Amino acid sequence: MITDFESFKQELSLSKVEICRELYRQNRETIRIKNEEVAVGNLVRLIDSTLRLTGLKGFEAMSLRDLCADAGFSIGGLYAYIRNKQDLVILIQGHGFLITLRTLLTYTGQATSPHKKLTNAIMAHVFLSEIMQPWFYFSFMETKSLPAPQKRQAIAVEQKVEDIFHDVIVQGIEAGVFNDVNARLLASLCKAMMQDWYLKRSKYARQGVDATQYARFLIGVVESYLGIYPANPQ
Amino acid sequence: MITDFESFKQELSLSKVEICRELYRQNRETIRIKNEEVAVGNLVRLIDSTLRLTGLKGFEAMSLRDLCADAGFSIGGLYAYIRNKQDLVILIQGHGFLITLRTLLTYTGQATSPHKKLTNAIMAHVFLSEIMQPWFYFSFMETKSLPAPQKRQAIAVEQKVEDIFHDVIVQGIEAGVFNDVNARLLASLCKAMMQDWYLKRSKYARQGVDATQYARFLIGVVESYLGIYPANPQ
DNA sequence: GTCTATAGCATGATAGAC
DNA sequence: GTCTATCATGCTATAGAC
Structure with a gap:
């Protein structure tokens, strides 16, 4: 169960170096550098910039000279x-997807009730996008200019995130603990709010x-709509 | 009072030609064409494309050759x-701002209660962005690449839109008809949802x-959080 | 008012020295 | 493994014919 940003950050412990090491191993064919330590160090700077x-x-406006x-x-x-x-886009994009889905599924899986699954999912998403803000921003802005296969992948991942929310909401409705709302639309709204x-x-x-205040605020809004604390949302 | 998209559209009646005529008159110094009818006709095609x-x-990725x-x-x-x-960006951007603010203020001004002001504002914004979707999308995506003065203007307009929502929410809280929520945060959330x-x-x-369904859904979410229909949101 | 032709330049990408 | 020098291309912007 997640409660605040600091504990989430410690538990996840995603260092840039670790991420770039995974990235290096995934893209060994296109990267022409043999020495892993050298390559990983350079990848960190490359992706940061x-x-x-x-x-x-x-x-589009960033020239490779600027980048260098x-x-x-x-x-x-x-x-x-x-x-x-x-290739820069593909390099950056591929990795974030894995982390996003893995994290969301981990934290919804941990929880037992639909209510806890939902609050965990919102917190996990807000906190993850807090840690990886530049990546999420990049991914949102540049998806439309991707080549077809990567674009399909990006849309599929976004759909998958919404499905996670949708399924949890449906579970809650069927269990009788949530109001009978339009689950598909509410899932999209959750995405929009977290976005x-x-x-x-x-x-x-x-x-x-x-981040913690923002996540709790979103949770309050969604809970009141689902009728979980119908009396007095904070 | 707005109830659905079709009636809003008729009332507003923003034809492309009228908008471009205003645009032409606003930018007479930079546009070197004397004949207004010719210029307006060409501006419509230019901005559309x-x-x-x-x-x-x-x-950035659009070349002027593509455009031509x-x-x-x-x-x-x-x-x-x-x-x-x-200049293309500035041309397109300036006009939408006027229309957005004018429309929002018109529809919140028409209403008497904070509750009606709020529902009117949400409907007006969703419906306006339905009519001018390409403009809103463009404005969101390209703001960051604008030259400094235009960027400031864009941020100021966004702030003004949020302020309209903020003020209405505060009115409702002070009148005792809304729950005592964080008005600033809820105003930002309204913007995020409409966005x-x-x-x-x-x-x-x-x-x-x-558009009508979407606007009504948003209104339902906000109303339930403000405690207006605490029992059973649709 | 609208066109074609072209100047001038910045960009992405490569070749080859070290 | 990393650098500098260079190529070819495509871009914005202008000049001048019609």
Whole structure:
């Protein structure tokens, strides 16, 4: 059971290096560097810079020269890790999917009641997107420009996330503990609400709202609609 | 009082030609065409194509050659309407702001109670973004790449929209007809929920949900959280 | 007012020295 | 493994014919 961001972060312990090591092993054919330690270290800087610059100007507007300057690469060195610019997107995208689905399924699986599954899923999603905000932002913004197979994959993952929410809501309705609402629409709404946390994070920072507060607020809204605390939502 | 999309659409009656005529008059210095009828007709095609292509690939990825081919312009002809590619963004952006704020203030002003103001505001925003979906999508996606003054303007308008919601919620709380919730956070959440209608419209189309259904659903969620219909949200 | 032709430049990608 | 130098391409923007 998740209660706040700090404990979630410790439990998950996703270091950049570990993620990039997995990434390196997944993409061994396209990466021409033999030494794993060297490659992993460079991948960390490469992906950091790509996410940062893309967040500022968009992927198309980021030139590979900008990227090299920011990451401390030469243009030739960069091409030891990718075959072309598109490969950067594929590299970044593939990994986040695994983590997202794995995390959501872990935390909904842990819980016993539909109510706890739902609150766990919301918390897990908000907290994960807090840790990996640049990735979530990138993924949202750049999906439309992906080549067809990657685009299909991205849409499928988003659908899968919504399905997780949908199924939990249906379970609760059938068990008689939730109001009889439109589960499909509420699942989409959950996604939309969680999405804003990584799309407009600076706005919430300005309001002085942190990830735990935001997640609890969303949970309050959803609970009141489902009739779980019908009297007085905080 | 708004009840459904069709009546809203008739009342608003925003034709493309009228919008582009206003646009032409606003940007007379940069547009080098004297004949208003000719200019307005071309602006309609120009903006239509820009919104369409940008929606597919993003603004940066859209070349002016693509745009000319799509809109039936020559590259030279295009430059009679803009001084550079950025001007296209400014041209498109400025107008939508006026319409959005004007519409929201009109419909909240019409209503008497905070509850009606709130439902009117949600309906007006969802319906307006239904009519001008490509514009809302464009505005969301391209704001980050705008030059500083336009970016400030875009953020200010978004803030103003949230303020309208915030103020109505506070009114309701002070009048004792709404639960005592975090008004700032709920206003942001309203924006996030309405936002998904133009960001992910095709998803909702797949679910068979139309604008009226979506707006009523959002209203139901917000009402239940505010304790207006505490018993049984539809 | 609209077109074609082209200048001038920045980009993605490669070749080959070290 | 990493660098510099360079190629070919496609872009925005302009000049000048019609």
